[in-house]
Amino acid sequence: MAEGLTISTVIEALKVLTTPRGDSWRDSGQASPETDKQCTLLNTLKLNVSTLEDKILNGPEWKELNKMRMRLLAQTKWLEGCFSSHTEPHWRFTLEALLLLLCLKECMIELVASFQPSKPNPRTPEVAPALSPDTLSISQQKIVQAVLQFVISLGICPYLLPGVGLPIQQRSEFGALVRSLITCETPTIRTRRLFISCSALMEVSHQLSLGSLLLTHYLGDLMAGLCQLGFCPSRKNAEQNTIEKLKDLTESERNQCKEFLKSLLDQVYQPLVIRELLILQGGPRQGIKSCSGKATKRAPAPSWLRRLSGHLLSERLMKPHGVQAVVRGILEGAGAGAVGGHDAEAASSNWEKCDAIARILVSCPQQSLTVEEYYQKVCPQILDLLHIQDPFTARQFQRVATEAFLAIGQAEPQLAEKHLILPVLEPLLRWTLAPQGLCGRKQTHSNSAALY
Incomplete structure (x- = not known):
């Protein structure tokens, strides 16, 4: 790590990048409100990037950050050629944010590697141990969360195909503004930018603190991007209204996205993974409320994504404790599990969710070798x-x-008789079918004990 570089320096750079400047909020006068908002956003992004570059190049306290930034830029192949003078302001802003997040990740990892905690003093055992040097304060976490929100909004959501993930324009007014702003990229550019954003965020997630901030709020968006990059068909006879040929990704890059997705699904809290997979598969049939409060229909998930989500759900189900993960993934948030509280009793009367889970459990997935093999794995978990x-x-x-x-x-x-009924009745059957002599001896022993 560059000597003298601290987390606070990188956080300060992130703050410069995300803090609105007064000069960017000038009124355009005759423009429509929507156009005015777009111009304001573009001016803000452009000015913040310019301010950051000026500080990094000219500020002596930013010298070490600039060294790490240039080193990472040279080492990261998928960032080659991205920082050109013709890059749109919103994408240039996203690249700067991703690069600073990578700098923060490297800084935190190397600080931890060089950290040597002092030995505890036996005379003061009540003193708390020293914090790890990669610990972020609450204010620093808020800055990182703001940067992650910008990256997801500008670098992933606009480049997802219709029906892949939750539409950003239906989440907030800012999301609708971003969606109206980023509309003109060709499929090749869209795919490449999505790949860069997902790859950088996966690198950032390897650091525990940053990974927690990222995956707690944006797991679904990251999963949606990786699913599209790794599994979206490129055949000409695919669905024309939802599939666009992925011309710009090599086979190794697509395989890399598949590996990213696999590691993500294996490492994250499984009920949360189940919930996000259900959303990717299509989620609720009813419309969802947009930022204006009106219910709008969500585009149906493409068939390849429905099949993929079903396959991944079945894999989760057949793993150890997979049934509990499915149950918690569907019921948590409806008053059960970690949420609990006053709604728990109301949610417990919701038979529809329980019936839906039962239908999921009774359906044998295609990747299972036989129906009996599937029930042999699932039924003991149901009894648990x-x-x-x-x-x-x-x-x-x-x-x-x-x-x-x-x-x-x-x-x-x-x-059902073999894997459910008999295991439930097994203790009773063991007693009732025991040899008569054994039962007699147990009865005699019981009577003898009663005499004493």
């Missing part, structure tokens, strides 16, 4: 739902188990 001790979740988990028990019994009665 009956033993949940948490009072907030126990009732819903028991209802899911009951619904699944009935559904499997109707669909596959023989397999």
Whole structure:
């Protein structure tokens, strides 16, 4: 790491990049309100990038940051040729934000590597241990979150195909403004920019603190981008209204995106992954409210994404504790699990969700070798739902188990008997079918104990 570079210096650079300047908010006078907002946003982005470049090049306190910035720019192949004079302001802003996030990640990693905590003093055991040098303060976390929001809004969401992920224009007024601003890129440019943004954010997520800030809020957007980059078909006979040929990605780059997605799905809290996969698969059928408060229909997910999401959901389901992950992913946020609270009792009466989960559990995925193999893995996990001790979740988990028990019994009665009914009755059967002599001895022993 460049000597003397600190986290606070990189955070200050991020703050310069995201803080609006007074000069950029000048009124355009005769322009329409929508055009005026677009001009204001572009002026702000352009001015902030210019201010940052001036500080980095001319400020002595920014010298070490500039060295790391140039080193990372030279080492990162997918950033080659991106910083040209003809780059649009919104994309140039995104590139600067990504590069600073990479600088922050490198700075934090190398600070931790060189950190040598002092030995605890036995005379003062109550003193808290020294914080890790990569710990961010609350104000620093807010700045990083603002930068991540800009990167997601300007670098990922505008380049997603219709039906892939939640539309940014239906999330907020700023999202609608961004969507109206970024509309003219060709498929090749759109794909390349999406690849750069996703690759940089995956690199940033390798640092624990930054990864937590990123994946807590923007896991779904990152998953949507990686799904599109790695799995969107490029065949000419694909759906013309939702598929655009991915001309600008090599096969190795597509495989890299697939590996990124796989590692992401394996590392993140599984109920959260399940929830995001369900949204990618199509989410709720009803319309979602836009920033104006009106319900608008969401574009249907393309068929390749529905198949991919279903496949990934089935993989999660067949893993150890996969059934609990599916149940928690659907029910958490409806009053169960980590949310709990006053809505837990109301949510526990929602049989529709429990019935929907049961239908998911009873459907054997295509990647399973046989139906029996699938039920052999899933049924013990269904029975485990009956033993949940948490009072907030126990009732819903028991209802899911009951619904699944009935559904499997109707669909596959023989397999239900083998993998559900007999395991439940096994303790009773073991006692009732025990040899008569053994039962007699136990009864005699019991009577003898009673005499004493």
